[in-house]
Amino acid sequence: MKVLITGANGLLGQHLVKLLIESTDYKITATGKGVSRLTVDSSNRYKYVSLDITDGVEVNTFIAQNAPDIIIHTAAITQVDDCEKDPVHCWNTNVTATRFLVGAAEMIGAKFIYISTDFVFDGEAGPYIESDIPAPVNYYGSSKLGAEKSVIEAKLSWCIIRTVLVYGNILVENRNNMVSWVQNNLSQGKSIQVVSDQLRTPTYVEDLAKGILMVIQKKAIGIYHISGDELMSPYEMALATAEYLHLDKNLIEKVDAAIFKQAGKRPAKTGFVIDKAKNELGFKPLTFKEGLKKML
Ligand SMILES: NC(=O)c1ccc[n+]([C@@H]2O[C@H](COP(=O)([O-])OP(=O)(O)OC[C@H]3O[C@@H](n4cnc5c(N)ncnc54)[C@H](OP(=O)(O)O)[C@@H]3O)[C@@H](O)[C@H]2O)c1
Known part of the structure; x- marks a missing residue:
């Protein structure tokens, strides 16, 4: 089965490639912006191709030529404040590019798996189930919801996987995640301010890859x-x-979110009820302590 992954240089993308190449069932095409930053040493088990998903012509040509059976779309502008400061760039990457990918997938009848976020919700009534009504409070969340709508309206087989605050080993130089940020600062003796008035259900990146x-x-x-x-x-x-x-x-200083002057508002209480994934997929995540143990 031919699988195409976007965002392969990202935190999730790296771990997803690593997991999928363990199986001989999948022929992987890993794509990312610019050169490969993948460190998985199995180049014979996958190919990496540079693909800027905001280039509609390139996306169409590439997908028509490669004809994957499944497209797993993880690429996005994921920094909340960057989306707020440059909404056009955010929309082009998170929504318009998803439409390019969905359109190309429709042409060849590929299944489309889209990775979305808890930030489609307003954080007033978490933890959320799949049928709860999204109401994003920042531009990043709006863009991810806009992309979800394009996927749902598409004439193809689709799955939207929403996830929450992903942590795990950074396989290559990449942006920090919550756990690596805490580790980096404290191990250098630097103090940090961390919010206690937001709630999430943090996700170990290898669990997310397994869920996909x-x-x-x-x-x-x-x-x-x-x-x-x-x-x-x-x-x-x-x-x-x-x-x-x-x-x-x-x-570690305990603080309220209000002390930070951030461009993008954060939803207070998100997190997910994951009964559907447990019952229908057999998904069983690690506890946070188990995730730390595996990661560190
Ligand atoms: N991390 C979390 O806590 C979290 C929580 C909820 C949902 N999610 C969702 O999960 C997915 C994966 O997140 P992640 O943490 O792995 O993100 P990430 O580490 O920020 O990786 C995203 C990747 O997208 C790539 N990208 C951006 N613009 C692109 C373009 N024009 N063409 C091709 N690739 C492009 C980036 O490439 P460059 O590195 O070259 O810029 C980056 O490697 C995202 O869709 C995100 O919205 C993440």
């Missing part, structure tokens, strides 16, 4: 919430990380 594989194997369609199963604040995550690594917890 389950969607492929079970031929699942529709929307699935795939995340960790524990509702916790970033402050609690930071404390657990410091404790696990025997780093100085006194360097």
Whole structure:
């Protein structure tokens, strides 16, 4: 089965390629912006191709030529404040490019798996189930919801996997995630301010990759919430990380989100109810402590 992955240089993309090449069932084409930053040492098991998803002509030509059976679309502008500051760039990458990919997938009848976010919700009534009504509070969330709508309206087999605050090993130089940020700062003796008035169900990146594989194997369609199963604040995550690594917890200052002057508003209480993924896919995430142990 031919699988095309967008955003292969990203946190999820790297781990997804690593997982999928373990199986001989899949012939992987990993794509990303610019040169490959993949570190997985199995170049005979996948090919990397540079593909700027905002170039509609390139997307159409490439997908028509490669004719994948499945497209897993992880690429996006994922920084909330960047989306707020440059909404045109955000919309072009997160929505218009998704439409290019969906249109090309329709032409060849590929299945489309789209990775979305808890930030499509307003954070007033989390944790959320799949049928809850989205109401994003920032531009990033609006763009991801706009992309979801394009996928849902497409004339193809689709699955939208929403996830929450992903953490895990950075396989190559990349932006920090919550756990690596805490580790980097505390191990250098630097103090950090971490919010305690937001709640999430943090997701171990390898669990997310496995959840995507389950969607492929079970031929699942529709929307699935795939995340960790524990509702916790970033402050609690930071404390657990410091404790696990025997780093100085006194360097962690508990703060409210209101003290930060951020361009994009963050939803207060998101997190997911993951019963559908558990029951229909057999998804079973690690606890946060187990995720830390595997990661660190
Ligand atoms: N990480 C989280 O906490 C989280 C939470 C909820 C949902 N999600 C969703 O999960 C997905 C994966 O997230 P992630 O953390 O792996 O993101 P990431 O590490 O930021 O990776 C996203 C990738 O998209 C690529 N990209 C951006 N613009 C592109 C373009 N024009 N053409 C081709 N590739 C482009 C980036 O390439 P460059 O590196 O070259 O710029 C980057 O490698 C995203 O769709 C995100 O919205 C993530």
